[in-house]
Amino acid sequence: MAPPLLEVRDLRVEFPTRRGVLTALDGVSFAIEAGEVLGVVGESGAGKSMTGAAIIGLIEPPGRIAGGQILLEGRRIDDLPYERLRRIRGREIGAIFQDPLTTLNPLYTVGEQLEETMLTHLPIGREEARRRAVGWLERVGIPAAAQRIGSYPHEFSGGMRQRVVIALALCAEPKLVIADEPTTALDVSIQAQIIALLKGLTRERGTAVMLITHDMGVIAETADRVAVMYAGRIAEIGPVREVVKHPRHPYTAGLMASIPPLDRRVERLAQIEGAMPRLSEIPPGCAFHPRCPQAFDRCRRERPGLLDAGGTRAACWLHLDRAGRHA
Amino acid sequence: MRDGADPAAPMLEVEDLAKHFDVSRPLLHRLLSGEGRRILRAVDGVSFAIPKGTTLSLVGESGCGKSTVARLVVGLYTPTRGRVRFAGHDLHEARADAAQRRRMQMIFQDPYASLNPRWRVRDIIAEPIRAFGLVKGRAAERERVAELLTHVGLSPLDGEKYPHEFSGGQRQRISIARALSSSPEFLVCDEPTSALDVSVQAQILNLMKALQRELGLTYLFISHNLAVVRQVSDRVGVMYLGRLVELAPAETLFTAPRHPYTRALLDAVPDLGMTGRQRVPVGGEVPSPIAPPPGCAFHPRCPLADARCRAERPALLPAGEAVVACHAVEEGRDGAARREPAGALAPDAA
Numbered sequence: 001m002a003p004p005l006l007e008v009r010d011l012r013v014e015f016p017t018r019r020g021v022l023t024a025l026d027g028v029s030f031a032i033e034a035g036e037v038l039g040v041v042g043e044s045g046a047g048k049s050m051t052g053a054a055i056i057g058l059i060e061p062p063g064r065i066a067g068g069q070i071l072l073e074g075r076r077i078d079d080l081p082y083e084r085l086r087r088i089r090g091r092e093i094g095a096i097f098q099d100p101l102t103t104l105n106p107l108y109t110v111g112e113q114l115e116e117t118m119l120t121h122l123p124i125g126r127e128e129a130r131r132r133a134v135g136w137l138e139r140v141g142i143p144a145a146a147q148r149i150g151s152y153p154h155e156f157s158g159g160m161r162q163r164v165v166i167a168l169a170l171c172a173e174p175k176l177v178i179a180d181e182p183t184t185a186l187d188v189s190i191q192a193q194i195i196a197l198l199k200g201l202t203r204e205r206g207t208a209v210m211l212i213t214h215d216m217g218v219i220a221e222t223a224d225r226v227a228v229m230y231a232g233r234i235a236e237i238g239p240v241r242e243v244v245k246h247p248r249h250p251y252t253a254g255l256m257a258s259i260p261p262l263d264r265r266v267e268r269l270a271q272i273e274g275a276m277p278r279l280s281e282i283p284p285g286c287a288f289h290p291r292c293p294q295a296f297d298r299c300r301r302e303r304p305g306l307l308d309a310g311g312t313r314a315a316c317w318l319h320l321d322r323a324g325r326h327a
Numbered sequence: 328m329r330d331g332a333d334p335a336a337p338m339l340e341v342e343d344l345a346k347h348f349d350v351s352r353p354l355l356h357r358l359l360s361g362e363g364r365r366i367l368r369a370v371d372g373v374s375f376a377i378p379k380g381t382t383l384s385l386v387g388e389s390g391c392g393k394s395t396v397a398r399l400v401v402g403l404y405t406p407t408r409g410r411v412r413f414a415g416h417d418l419h420e421a422r423a424d425a426a427q428r429r430r431m432q433m434i435f436q437d438p439y440a441s442l443n444p445r446w447r448v449r450d451i452i453a454e455p456i457r458a459f460g461l462v463k464g465r466a467a468e469r470e471r472v473a474e475l476l477t478h479v480g481l482s483p484l485d486g487e488k489y490p491h492e493f494s495g496g497q498r499q500r501i502s503i504a505r506a507l508s509s510s511p512e513f514l515v516c517d518e519p520t521s522a523l524d525v526s527v528q529a530q531i532l533n534l535m536k537a538l539q540r541e542l543g544l545t546y547l548f549i550s551h552n553l554a555v556v557r558q559v560s561d562r563v564g565v566m567y568l569g570r571l572v573e574l575a576p577a578e579t580l581f582t583a584p585r586h587p588y589t590r591a592l593l594d595a596v597p598d599l600g601m602t603g604r605q606r607v608p609v610g611g612e613v614p615s616p617i618a619p620p621p622g623c624a625f626h627p628r629c630p631l632a633d634a635r636c637r638a639e640r641p642a643l644l645p646a647g648e649a650v651v652a653c654h655a656v657e658e659g660r661d662g663a664a665r666r667e668p669a670g671a672l673a674p675d676a677a
């Protein structure tokens with residue numbers, strides 16, 4: 001059987017600081033198949049961006065991968081020298097970040113940037129690259145693409161710039177796209193256009209997408225599977241419908257319940273008491289136990305791994321029975 | 328009433344309020360290129376009133392003028408046109424009078440940028456108390472700060488810390504404690520939870536609703552998140568390019584939206600219920616507020632636009648319980664009877 005397009009095994013990322021080593025990611029494991037969208041959700045600081053950064057080899061020193069493996073089509077990429085990883089990053093993994101201005105070069109036209117990217121990574125000539133550049137702008141919904149190809153990034157609105165960034169990430173036809181909060185800064189109207197585009201690509205080209213966002217609505221309509229992160233670990237992972245409609249982990253359940261509904265007014269929203277711990281203060285056992293309404297003795301002592309929770313996998317001792325039966 | 332104003336007056340009345348920004352290039356450039364002045368009409372003729380103890384929310388896409396209205400209402404901008412009355416007083420006079428000024432406060436989107444990082448939390452919270460001379464003596468001030476911290480769900484001991492020692496949600500609690508410290512009756516909240524995670528947002532929204540009940544507060548609430556707006560509002564105003572296009576009781580707006588833009592906004596919200604409801608993006612983008620389209624500014628994106636829409640700007644007219652600025656609604660060609668509710672949003676296993 002072919003290996004998954006992307007596999008992350010037991011990933012650990014550490015930041016040495018003056019006050020000791022902080023563990024930003026701890027035992028993170030998941031896989032993404034070709035043509036699949038994996039949503040990654042969780043509160044800010046949960047480790048979503050860090051996971052994306054580790055995969056594309058962009059963890060900022062002194063942070064470092066301290067354990068585990070990252071495999072692209074079965075080949076390890078976490079231990080590659082910088083130059084080789086850089087090539088893979090352009091050709092096989094495309095990255096979309098939240099702030100389009102950090103990705104776009106203000107000194108070059110949008111067309112030049114698209115053409116350069118394609119010339120670097122694809123076996124095509126200048127003429128073909130120019131033709132495809134217009135095609136990509138059309139595909140991401142830039143009106144009058146042929147005229148706008150000579151525009152500079154600052155001549156576009158925020159939403160259009162973000163679409164250009166997406167075209168840039170996709171034009172070298174990568175197999176995997178890591179999109180970190182690609183629509184968070186956008187209005188829902190533009191957000192919907194971009195989500196539709198990403199979904200279309202997975203369908204048409206078999207591109208795999210890791211979609212990082214804290215917007216459950218975006219996840220619900222885009223992702224095939226979801227990983228919920230908490231304090232540097234995966235709390236729950238499974239098919240999107242299961243995770244959204246029948247969360248098995250108490251944290252996921254709390255998160256889902258706290259989302260205000262659009263179709264009715266409730267007097268008081270369900271809330272999870274307290275806050276996610278800082279990296280320096282992650283409690284022993286289950287990291288969620290101080291906030292968990294169902295915590296019991298074992299939760300405070302022993303850290304749960306991902307257990308079969310019937311439909312999803314959840315890092316929660318409540319599911320030990322079922323996991324035991326299936327083991 | 329102590330200030331002599333009409334006690335039945337709304338907390339806030341805004342009439343034909345406008346703010347235009349001059350975004351012209353430098354004079355020399357204009358002379359050389361023959362280019363005229365460029366005026367950006369950020370807010371262009373907005374009227375509404377907020378009765379005491381209620382919440383009016385403003386919604387709309389980025390750049391439609393929500394924050395500019397907020398800043399006009401608290402006096403951070405001088406209006407280009409129109410007027411603001413606060414508790415029956417002209418805003419200008421109210422701002423000049425400390426007794427009135429302390430009655431209104433503002434909460435901002437970014438709970439970090441709005442707190443001085445070098446001050447202890449207790450000093451941040453006490454600042455309005457001192458500025459308005461609200462309590463006498465150190466001991467009384469400490470007591471008041473401790474009471475405020477407790478009120479927003481923090482510990483009196485947190486007063487000794489600095490803002491960076493708190494999470495985003497805790498910092499927003501500190502902003503709220505600070506805003507409450509002058510015992511205001513009216514709070515302008517500009518995207519108070521937009522920078523927060525949903526779980527933290529739920530805590531802050533619950534807190535704001537509880538405070539409103541206990542203290543009888545009046546809110547002007549600004550957000551682009553329609554689900555949040557539904558939870559907090561008595562009435563909702565929808566803005567497009569500096570104008571109100573629909574103003575209605577919250578329940579009416581969400582169950583029977585009339586303006587095509589309001590409908591488009593609601594349809595564009597992602598469906599968490601996974602009912603398979605297709606999200607319909609609003610086509611196109613918000614046009615430039617420097618050169619808004621003639622007639623109805625929404626016409627380039629509106630499925631109901633006709634020749635009249637392209638030529639004549641619609642006025643805000645009553646339509647049932649709402650007021651709506653749309654020719655199609657006025658002419659009864661909007662297919663008013665509406666609409667299965669948007670998908671059920673909560674997970675079944677909540």
Ligand SMILES: Nc1ncnc2c1ncn2[C@@H]1O[C@H](COP(=O)(O)OP(=O)(O)OP(=O)(O)O)[C@@H](O)[C@H]1O
Binds near residue numbers: 369388389390396551
């Ligand atoms: N000081 C200013 N000078 C020039 N233009 C301004 C100024 N403040 C706001 N604007 C413009 O006025 C319009 C309305 O801005 P405003 O900040 O009120 O929008 P908003 O509805 O709050 O948007 P958002 O949802 O992005 O916060 C925008 O086009 C903005 O660029």
Ligand SMILES: Nc1ncnc2c1ncn2[C@@H]1O[C@H](COP(=O)(O)OP(=O)(O)O)[C@@H](O)[C@H]1O
Binds near residue numbers: 049060
């Ligand atoms: N340079 C750094 N040094 C120390 N800790 C860091 C650094 N960058 C990020 N972190 C920490 O790593 C954790 C995960 O961060 P991140 O992946 O950005 O979270 P998310 O994207 O889920 O909001 C956070 O606690 C964050 O504070």
Ligand code: SF4
Binds near residue numbers: 290295318
């Ligand atoms: S392991 Fe225990 S504390 Fe952690 S989520 Fe499950 S029940 Fe709660």
Ligand code: SF4
Binds near residue numbers: 586633652655
């Ligand atoms: S006035 Fe015309 S263009 Fe404007 S919203 Fe109504 S129907 Fe659409």
Ligand SMILES: [Mg+2]
Binds near residue numbers: 048049050
């Ligand atoms: Mg992040």
Ligand SMILES: [Mg+2]
Binds near residue numbers: 393394395
């Ligand atoms: Mg604003």
